[in-house]
Amino acid sequence: xxxxxxxxxxxxxxxxxxxxxxxxxxxxxxxxxxxxxxxxxxxxxxxxxxxxxxxxxxxxxxxxxxxxxxxxxxxxxxxxxxxxxxxxxxxxxxxxxxxxxxxxxxxxxxxxxxxxxxxxxxxxxxxxxxxxxxxxxxxxxxxxxxxxxxxxxxxxxxxxxxxxxxxxxxxxxxxxxxxxxxxxxxxxxxxxxxxxxxxxxxxxxxxxxxxxxxxxxxxxxxxxxxxxxxxxxxxxxxxxxxxxxxxxxxxxxxxxxxxxxxxxxxxxxxxxxxxxxxxxxxxxxxxxxxxxxxxxxxxxxxxxxxxxxxxxxxxxxxxxxxxxxxxxxxxxxxxxxxxxxxxxxxxxxxxxxxxxxxxxxxxxxxxxxxxxxxxxxxxxxxxxxxxxxxxxxxxxxxxxxxxxxxxxxxxxxxxxxxxxxxxxxxxxxxxxxxxxxxxxxxxxxxxxxxxxxxxxxxxxxxxxxxxxxxxxxxxxxxxxxxxxxxxxxxxxxxxxx
Amino acid sequence: xxxxxxxxxxxxxxxxxxxxxxxxxxxxxxxxxxxxxxxxxxxxxxxxxxxxxxxxxxxxxxxxxxxxxxxxxxxxxxxxxxxxxxxxxxxxxxxxxxxxxxxxxxxxxxxxxxxxxxxxxxxxxxxxxxxxxxxxxxxxxxxxxxxxxxxxxxxxxxxxxxxxxxxxxxxxxxxxxxxxxxxxxxxxxxxxxxxxxxxxxxxxxxxxxxxxxxxxxxxxxxxxxxxxxxxxxxxxxxxxxxxxxxxxxxxxxxxxxxxxxxxxxxxxxxxxxxxxxxxxxxxxxxxxxxxxxxxxxxxxxxxxxxxxxxxxxxxxxxxxxxxxxxxxxxxxxxxxxxxxxxxxxxxxxxxxxxxxxxxxxxxxxxxxxxxxxxxxxxxxxxxxxxxxxxxxxxxxxxxxxxxxxxxxxxxxxxxxxxxxxxxxxxxxxxxxxxxxxxxxxxxxxxxxxxxxxxxxxxxxxxxxxxxxxxxxxxxxxxxxxxxxxxxxxxxxxxxxx
Numbered sequence: 001x002x003x004x005x006x007x008x009x010x011x012x013x014x015x016x017x018x019x020x021x022x023x024x025x026x027x028x029x030x031x032x033x034x035x036x037x038x039x040x041x042x043x044x045x046x047x048x049x050x051x052x053x054x055x056x057x058x059x060x061x062x063x064x065x066x067x068x069x070x071x072x073x074x075x076x077x078x079x080x081x082x083x084x085x086x087x088x089x090x091x092x093x094x095x096x097x098x099x100x101x102x103x104x105x106x107x108x109x110x111x112x113x114x115x116x117x118x119x120x121x122x123x124x125x126x127x128x129x130x131x132x133x134x135x136x137x138x139x140x141x142x143x144x145x146x147x148x149x150x151x152x153x154x155x156x157x158x159x160x161x162x163x164x165x166x167x168x169x170x171x172x173x174x175x176x177x178x179x180x181x182x183x184x185x186x187x188x189x190x191x192x193x194x195x196x197x198x199x200x201x202x203x204x205x206x207x208x209x210x211x212x213x214x215x216x217x218x219x220x221x222x223x224x225x226x227x228x229x230x231x232x233x234x235x236x237x238x239x240x241x242x243x244x245x246x247x248x249x250x251x252x253x254x255x256x257x258x259x260x261x262x263x264x265x266x267x268x269x270x271x272x273x274x275x276x277x278x279x280x281x282x283x284x285x286x287x288x289x290x291x292x293x294x295x296x297x298x299x300x301x302x303x304x305x306x307x308x309x310x311x312x313x314x315x316x317x318x319x320x321x322x323x324x325x326x327x328x329x330x331x332x333x334x335x336x337x338x339x340x341x342x343x344x345x346x347x348x349x350x351x352x353x354x355x356x357x358x359x360x361x362x363x364x365x366x367x368x369x370x371x372x373x374x375x376x377x378x379x380x381x382x383x384x385x386x387x388x389x390x391x392x393x394x395x396x397x398x399x400x401x402x403x404x405x406x407x408x409x410x411x412x413x414x415x416x417x418x419x420x421x422x423x424x425x426x427x428x429x430x431x432x433x434x435x436x437x438x439x440x441x442x443x444x445x446x447x448x449x450x451x452x453x454x455x456x457x458x459x460x461x462x463x464x465x466x467x468x469x470x471x472x473x474x475x476x477x478x479x480x481x482x483x484x485x486x487x488x489x490x491x492x493x494x495x496x497x
Numbered sequence: 498x499x500x501x502x503x504x505x506x507x508x509x510x511x512x513x514x515x516x517x518x519x520x521x522x523x524x525x526x527x528x529x530x531x532x533x534x535x536x537x538x539x540x541x542x543x544x545x546x547x548x549x550x551x552x553x554x555x556x557x558x559x560x561x562x563x564x565x566x567x568x569x570x571x572x573x574x575x576x577x578x579x580x581x582x583x584x585x586x587x588x589x590x591x592x593x594x595x596x597x598x599x600x601x602x603x604x605x606x607x608x609x610x611x612x613x614x615x616x617x618x619x620x621x622x623x624x625x626x627x628x629x630x631x632x633x634x635x636x637x638x639x640x641x642x643x644x645x646x647x648x649x650x651x652x653x654x655x656x657x658x659x660x661x662x663x664x665x666x667x668x669x670x671x672x673x674x675x676x677x678x679x680x681x682x683x684x685x686x687x688x689x690x691x692x693x694x695x696x697x698x699x700x701x702x703x704x705x706x707x708x709x710x711x712x713x714x715x716x717x718x719x720x721x722x723x724x725x726x727x728x729x730x731x732x733x734x735x736x737x738x739x740x741x742x743x744x745x746x747x748x749x750x751x752x753x754x755x756x757x758x759x760x761x762x763x764x765x766x767x768x769x770x771x772x773x774x775x776x777x778x779x780x781x782x783x784x785x786x787x788x789x790x791x792x793x794x795x796x797x798x799x800x801x802x803x804x805x806x807x808x809x810x811x812x813x814x815x816x817x818x819x820x821x822x823x824x825x826x827x828x829x830x831x832x833x834x835x836x837x838x839x840x841x842x843x844x845x846x847x848x849x850x851x852x853x854x855x856x857x858x859x860x861x862x863x864x865x866x867x868x869x870x871x872x873x874x875x876x877x878x879x880x881x882x883x884x885x886x887x888x889x890x891x892x893x894x895x896x897x898x899x900x901x902x903x904x905x906x907x908x909x910x911x912x913x914x915x916x917x918x919x920x921x922x923x924x925x926x927x928x929x930x931x932x933x934x935x936x937x938x939x940x941x942x943x944x945x946x947x948x949x950x951x952x953x954x955x956x957x958x959x960x961x962x963x964x965x966x967x968x969x970x971x972x973x974x975x976x977x978x979x980x981x982x983x984x985x986x987x988x989x990x991x992x993x994x
Contacts, residue, residue: 014654014875018654021879022878022879022880026683030682030683066881066884067884067887068884086805086812086887086890087687087811087812104822106822106824107794107847109849109850110849112796113713113714113849113850115712115713116856117713117853117857117860118852118855122859125669130662130666140666141666141667143662146665152652156652156653157511157515159648159652164640164643164836165627167836167838168836168839169637169836170636170837171838174624185523185526185527186522190584204863205862207859207860207861207862207863208861208862211860211861211862216610216612216614217609217610219611240860265609294601297602308583310583315583315584324601326604327603338665339661339666339868340665340666340667340863341664341665341666341667341866342867343862344866352606352607353606355615356613356615358615359613359614359616359617360612360614362730363614363617363704363730363734363737364704364705364861365701365702365704365705365862366701366702366704366705366840367838367840368701368840369840369841369866370839370840371839372866372868378511381522381523382515382519383519383521383565384563386565387565389583390564390583
């Protein structure tokens with residue numbers, strides 16, 4: 001039995017001692033082991049499991065300290081008799097007025113779900129993407145670039161007595177001051193933005209920032225402009241709040257100015273790298289856009305999408321840094337360059353707006369985990385964030401060059417939109433090739449690509465675009481990946497013989 | 498200069514080496530030190546700062562590895578000349594069409610804020626509560642009960658290569674499987690609830706769970722019942738979505754059944770410990786409530802508020818565990834018993850509802866930080882969570898007894914609502930005492946109490962209730978705290994002589 005239990009709970013991430021503890025706790029709480037029962041002696045269990053005796057002794061010792069086991073001199077260890085105390089007993093069946101079991105009417109959820117977010121069109125990624133040799137995906141992480149040692153160091157530092165005091169309470173509307181300070185002094189100046197602490201709020205990733213802005217500001221009749229193709233999740237957030245969405249085509253310099261912008265209330269825009277084409281809006285257009293926003297009195301929601309990644313030396317200043325009328329709501333991400341799963345972003349906006357965003361966030365989530373906030377603040381303050389950005393930037397530049405070269409050689413019939421930075425290429429396939437079909441066939445060749453139709457608002461979007469991300473694929477695999485993609489493409493789109 | 502820089506950035510939580518790195522990075526990024534400039538030799542800086550030379554050597558070594566410094570043989574260390582590369586230059590002023598600076602019209606936020614969450618009535622807690630000797634507050638943490646070593650151990654385990662692979666990506670709609678598994682097998686069975694993984698979703702604390710449920714299910718004409726007095730944040734969430742809120746008085750057994758429940762669509766209820774009175778709903782009433790929900794076809798939103806804390810051995814099963822028609826939406830918290838700042842909660846509900854909650858959460862935040870999720874899963878699987886609950890339960894039982902005894906002795910004129918568990922007492926002051934006035938005077942005596950009027954829906958609520966929490970005050974200070982409170986009370990409420 002013990003070998004089976006042990007085997008079942010074995011987790012490569014845990015030490016042997018941890019695995020023994022995990023097995024015992026699990027077996028006790030799931031009723032496999034009964035309170036009061038004896039457990040094998042440490043010598044016996046060690047032999048059974050093929051581990052050193054001291055490992056078992058140490059595991060038993062901790063389990064005893066935590067009252068899962070109790071030790072009786074000369075008799076050995078037993079499952080603590082009170083270990084299940086405080087647990088709810090099995091519920092008796094519910095009698096109705098007559099003492100009979102009443103018939104059960106299951107709740108009808110269909111009629112109650114007036115909103116069905118699951119039916120919105122959104123980007124779908126293969127859950128098992130890490131098992132594919134050539135994942136050309138955007139927005140994921142690269143295990144070789146994650147700063148494990150530095151992050152561990154910062155976690156441990158965030159667990160000093162003094163730090164715990166500061167982050168462990170419910171901060172209600174506030175954030176961890178140290179993270180706000182780091183963003184203010186180390187992150188925003190990189191983008192030319194100078195903000196005071198009352199203009200900054202932390203979010204659970206950039207997605208959360210967008211949702212809060214939508215929740216607070218949009219109502220049925222708000223007129224909102226967005227790029228087309230554009231970011232599908234923004235489209236989904238805005239479209240569940242207003243029917244007045246205006247889709248604006250983009251060119252090789254991002255969103256062009258036009259009369260269509262005149263009667264907007266809000267404009268959502270991705271100037272540093274347009275989503276999904278990756279193009280950068282030039283400085284002159286940024287100035288013109290700001291002037292127009294001021295003249296026509298609309299608000300700019302700037303998603304400073306991968307702002308830090310530029311193949312040139314000097315990224316163009318954010319709209320927010322040029323804004324003198326406080327009409328730019330700036331959204332940034334901190335976790336994307338390390339591990340998207342960490343989920344940390346932020347908003348910079350006018351203080352009167354920020355105050356309401358804080359009150360809204362209080363109702364919504366209180367605040368993002370302050371343990372993560374404090375750890376990240378340490379990470380930035382010790383310079384790890386800067387060096388992470390440099391490492392990532394160098395990798396992306398190299399990968400981009402490799403991808404462009406490989407595409408030119410193996411898929412010259414595809415057109416790549418030229419970009420100045422970022423983690424993906426926007427690729428136009430020959431007219432007769434369906435991107436969706438290609439994605440399916442490519443996956444069989446071990447290659448993951450993202451069909452581009454989802455980025456267009458119209459369900460009958462151009463079907464021959466793909467986004468090729470290179471954030472999760474090392475340079476060494478790019479050429480092979482493109483070769484495999486070319487092979488996949490040769491296999492489709494031909495009329496049957 | 499160096500001593501000043503060093504002193505300014507000194508943080509007790511950091512090692513000396515960390516402090517030197519923090520100082521250098523900060524000085525470089527804020528422009529105090531210029532790229533290419535020499536820095537003092539390690540010997541010199543060590544002397545200046547009064548630290549060991551090896552400390553400086555190691556700090557320089559890491560800064561060099563991360564390209565903040567560059568080392569030239571026999572010349573020493575210099576600020577890396579490219580350290581500021583990739584940063585946005587100072588933005589030039591914006592010219593308008595005539596080449597003149599255009600006049601700036603600041604955005605008018607007043608007219609755009611159609612929702613003003615900051616104006617809602619909510620619980621206000623003193624930010625500096627940790628500096629008061631007698632903080633009788635609810636929902637905060639106790640530094641002596643935080644499991645620092647165990648949490649640190651789990652953070653480190655969550656940073657194994659294999660674990661990083663699993664949590665670091667953007668999981669989009671999913672959660673960390675291991676946390677779902679731990680909740681399913683170790684947490685929910687304590688409450689008599691057996692759920693499958695597709696019935697569980699992780700949230701950023703219980704607050705987030707409530708918000709999502711409100712966002713997904715409520716619309717203008719939804720009729721929602723809630724307890725009065727009740728949880729103000731729930732009231733604020735629901736009232737921003739529907740005007741059909743029905744406030745239902747509670748008795749010594751929680752929410753009583755009445756004809757008023759008949760035409761509800763949803764009922765928000767806190768059966769394990771009613772918020773704020775702390776009373777527990779007996780099993781019979783739970784059965785009756787479920788029967789009524791089924792007959793009248795309304796949905797129960799069960800906030801299983803501090804469910805784990807019972808002074809008796811057996812807590813009463815959750816409504817969810819008695820529910821056979823899938824009409825209970827169950828909300829739980831995981832972080833409250835350790836550190837509210839961690840922010841982890843969860844919802845258990847019917848799979849068809851869960852699917853929409855996942856899609857909604859994707860738009861809202863994607864998912865709560867999976868690093869926190871994985872660390873917490875480790876923490877539960879290793880038995881630390883069980884032992885934390887036991888430790889907390891024992892402390893609360895002891896503190897409750899001390900509080901009741903001290904109140905009987907020093908404030909016999911106050912009436913305490915009897916409770917079976919939980920972290921606070923609901924106290925009725927004599928009629929002539931204003932709880933708000935008492936809170937102000939008590940703070941001058943070092944005592945923090947929460948005035949109870951905020952829990953009532955009516956702004957002209959009874960003014961003589963307070964909530965006395967004992968989650969953040971050790972037993973040893975309770976008697977003194979009550980004495981100080983009694984003294985404060987003697988000082989108010991008397992007509993001027």
